[in-house]
Amino acid sequence: MRIALKNQAHTAQVSNQVPELVxxxxxxxxxxxxxxxTRKFGSExxxxxxxxxxxxxxxxxxxxxxxxxxxxxxxxVLRVASNKLLDVLRREKNxxxxxxxxxxxxxxxxxxxxxxKLDEELEDDLLKMMxxxxxxxxxxxxxxxxxxxxLCGFGKAEIATALLKSEDAxxxxxxxxxxxxxxxxxxxxxxxESKLNERLDTVLxxxxxxxxxxxxxxxxxxxxxRDLCNEAIRLTDVILRNPKLARPKPHALMALMCFHASRxxxxxxxxxxxxxxxxxxxxxxxxxxxxxxxxxxxxxxxxSELSAYxxxxxxxxxxxxxxxxxxxxxxxxxxxxxxxxxxxxxEVAALxxxxxxxxxxxxNKALAELTSSGIEDKLGKYYLLYAIKSxxxxxxxxxxxxxxNLDKAIEMSQNEAERTYMxxxxxxxxxx
Amino acid sequence: xxxYLYLFRGGQDKRSKQSPEEMQAHMQKWGDWIKVLTEQGKFxxxxxxxxxxxxxxxxxxxxxxxxxxxxxxxxxxxxIVKVSSEEEAIEISKxxxxxxHGGSVExxxxxxxxx
Numbered sequence: 001m002r003i004a005l006k007n008q009a010h011t012a013q014v015s016n017q018v019p020e021l022v023x024x025x026x027x028x029x030x031x032x033x034x035x036x037x038t039r040k041f042g043s044e045x046x047x048x049x050x051x052x053x054x055x056x057x058x059x060x061x062x063x064x065x066x067x068x069x070x071x072x073x074x075x076x077v078l079r080v081a082s083n084k085l086l087d088v089l090r091r092e093k094n095x096x097x098x099x100x101x102x103x104x105x106x107x108x109x110x111x112x113x114x115x116x117k118l119d120e121e122l123e124d125d126l127l128k129m130m131x132x133x134x135x136x137x138x139x140x141x142x143x144x145x146x147x148x149x150x151l152c153g154f155g156k157a158e159i160a161t162a163l164l165k166s167e168d169a170x171x172x173x174x175x176x177x178x179x180x181x182x183x184x185x186x187x188x189x190x191x192x193e194s195k196l197n198e199r200l201d202t203v204l205x206x207x208x209x210x211x212x213x214x215x216x217x218x219x220x221x222x223x224x225x226r227d228l229c230n231e232a233i234r235l236t237d238v239i240l241r242n243p244k245l246a247r248p249k250p251h252a253l254m255a256l257m258c259f260h261a262s263r264x265x266x267x268x269x270x271x272x273x274x275x276x277x278x279x280x281x282x283x284x285x286x287x288x289x290x291x292x293x294x295x296x297x298x299x300x301x302x303x304s305e306l307s308a309y310x311x312x313x314x315x316x317x318x319x320x321x322x323x324x325x326x327x328x329x330x331x332x333x334x335x336x337x338x339x340x341x342x343x344x345x346x347e348v349a350a351l352x353x354x355x356x357x358x359x360x361x362x363x364n365k366a367l368a369e370l371t372s373s374g375i376e377d378k379l380g381k382y383y384l385l386y387a388i389k390s391x392x393x394x395x396x397x398x399x400x401x402x403x404x405n406l407d408k409a410i411e412m413s414q415n416e417a418e419r420t421y422m423x424x425x426x427x428x429x430x431x432x
Numbered sequence: 433x434x435x436y437l438y439l440f441r442g443g444q445d446k447r448s449k450q451s452p453e454e455m456q457a458h459m460q461k462w463g464d465w466i467k468v469l470t471e472q473g474k475f476x477x478x479x480x481x482x483x484x485x486x487x488x489x490x491x492x493x494x495x496x497x498x499x500x501x502x503x504x505x506x507x508x509x510x511x512i513v514k515v516s517s518e519e520e521a522i523e524i525s526k527x528x529x530x531x532x533h534g535g536s537v538e539x540x541x542x543x544x545x546x547x
């Protein structure tokens with residue numbers, strides 16, 4: 001018995017090595033290989049491609065634990081997925097039309113292309129797909145869902161959890177969005193110079209929304225949301241590795257995301273409660289990410305271009321370098337918010353500007369500004385308005401008004417972690 | 433010490449519908465399990481099986497796709513482990529990641545060969 005087994009070449013070659021793969025390897029391979037094979041075999045075949053990639057990953061999952069991970073796991077997944085796709089296409093009636101392309105592509109997947117060239121091609125294809133997923137003809141929701149599903153390899157259930165949507169809604173938006181990708185055909189490419197800035201803006205906007213979605217305060221640990229932030233950073237990295245696309249705006253966006261992400265761990269207390277920037281232990285801020293952000297903010301200043309990302313990155317940087325909350329350079333932050341309002345006015349920017357304004361000019365003036373600027377009328381449905389107003393009122397000892405405003409904010413807040421935080425604050429106000 | 437065969441059955445449906453991240457995590461569980469059993473000297477061998485196959489009957493007169501009349505019963509792989517008792521074989525099998533997907537482990541003692 002034992003002899004028979006030992007002579008079996010088919011017995012698992014168990015070494016003491018557990019598969020060692022980088023985090024989210026499957027997820028990222030899925031994005032790369034789907035983009036690549038869809039570009040090669042046509043976007044009309046995207047569903048066949050998705051199935052082939054899923055099968056390849058499934059095979060990896062079943063076989064790799066029994067032996068070692070292949071020397072080049074990426075090449076393995078690509079080869080297995082290509083072969084599975086070719087098998088399916090061969091069985092199709094219109095196979096002959098595709099024979100040429102398959103012959104040609106078959107040659108490359110047999111490894112005639114050197115690894116560096118192949119990596120470049122894969123990255124290029126991922127970018128092309130990024131432009132296809134983030135296209136202004138699609139709804140913002142579809143763009144985000146396509147990005148997460150195709151480029152980031154998220155499952156539908158994971159997308160639903162991360163975006164706080166139902167799986168059904170995600171599936172529908174995905175199907176709708178994919179129809180447009182299928183119809184896009186040869187237009188899946190990196191746009192030419194004349195449209196590049198505009199198209200890149202759309203891509204960056206989606207990445208920015210993805211990051212914000214993940215960064216939104218939430219109670220306790222939710223790894224999926226953090227993954228959204230990681231994915232946003234990874235996609236921006238891919239953009240910045242392309243010389244044609246490494247422009248000031250993506251650099252500024254990257255800086256912004258690095259600065260915010262540096263505070264990820266410090267934002268949640270040991271008890272899972274949300275901490276404001278004032279309460280956070282600054283020694284927990286991730287210095288590597290701050291350093292990385294600093295690099296990108298320098299790069300972003302290479303051209304004279306100034307975007308909202310630049311300004312937000314600069315503001316975030318002011319917080320990153322302040323030794324304590326008290327030592328924050330509020331004058332500079334206020335100036336930056338003024339600039340933000342000039343080039344890209346928004347509700348959130350207006351309210352954040354007001355906080356800086358109060359730090360510089362005092363709560364009384366800030367309250368007056370709130371009324372005179374008309375922000376109050378415009379943002380009457382936004383909980384943060386009342387939360388900030390409550391802070392300002394409590395600073396000038398208008399405790400009753402502070403309480404009633406905070407109650408309003410609590411009532412309007414959609415976010416459990418934020419509500420818990422405000423309820424705590426409400427208790428403090430009550431205690432005087 | 434006796435040798436036992438584990439037949440891993442079922443779970444295909446849920447297993448094949450996993451997201452890439454879930455597949456990677458699931459793979460890691462199998463790898464970790466095999467590693468632990470190997471380090472303890474209990475892992476003799478094993479391999480995964482393809483889902484599709486044929487069943488040959490009647491001297492080859494009847495060949496059908498199969499054996500899966502029911503997906504939940506398909507054997508997806510096997511191990512042979514070397515342990516001291518059936519109790520131990522059962523105890524160890526409880527760590528099998530197949531339970532994540534509603535599958536089962538059939539534990540069978542292998543006849544020892546007379547030397």
